[in-house]
Amino acid sequence: MATRIHPTAIIEPGATLDEGVCVGAYAYVGPEAKLGAGTVLHHHACVEGFTEMGPGNEVFPFALIGSKTHDLKYEGGRPGLRVGARNVFREYVTVHVATQDGQFTLLGDDNVLLAYSHVAHDCVVGHQLVMSSHAAFGGHVIAGDQVVVGWNAGIHQFCRLGSHSMAGACAKVVQDVPPFMIADGNPAEVRTINKVGLERRGFKPEDIEVARAVYKVLYREGLNRRQAVERLRAHPHAAHPLVVDMLAFVSESQRGLA
Secondary structure (H helix, E strand, O other), X not given: OOXXXXXXXXXXXXXXXXXXXXXXXXXXXXXXXXXXXXXEEOOOXXXXXXXXXXXXXXXXXXXXXXXXXXXXXXOOOOOEEEEOOOOEEOOOOEEEOOOOOOOEEEEOOOOEEOOOOEEOOOOEEOOOOEEOOOOEEOOOOEEOOOOEEOOOOEEOOOOEEOOOOEEOOOOEEOOEEOOOEEEEEOOEEEEEEOHHHHHHOOOOHHHHHHHHHHHHHHHOOOOOHHHXXXXXXXXXXXXXXXXXXXHHHHHOOOOOEO
């Protein structure tokens, strides 16, 4: 496919557009931006900053990808943003570059960010995130794979969302949400396992029972974090991937578990 650029679009000198890129009316591509093959910028979309986008991304009207960090510690340099393949950025989404020179905000593949959502500086997002309208990640948030973030949820800076987890609508997340758990409320608390999400991702009933057992150890047996970890390490299913992932996540938690 040939690259198509609307005559009213602005492509700054230095920008790189791979084969098949489509840039709509009044869209803007900054001088340090790189758009991968087949990427589509709809009318009035903007990609700027030191931003590299992989193939097949789609940026809808009035989204701003690669804007300058909000972080007041910014001191110049060339921080950037790296985006994988086949991501969708709906209307008015904002994604910021990192803060420090040589650092990057990172997004993986097949993520869907709905209207007005925001990913701040230095976040690390895995694959297949679904981020609902008006939700926001503070700086340095880490989200695993196949995470779901509900409408208007706010994720505090430096928090982590484990793979297959979910933050409910309007949740105020101020601590880490472990893998395959649902957190909801203000402040957000873990309510149960993300059973529907696991089923949709192809987990078997026996896997879901292991997830439920992990939840009970962490949240229903009155154990502190150290005791719960010891119990999980001694669990009959300690070698199961879900248990292994949970133990690794807990061991790396700095803000504590929701």
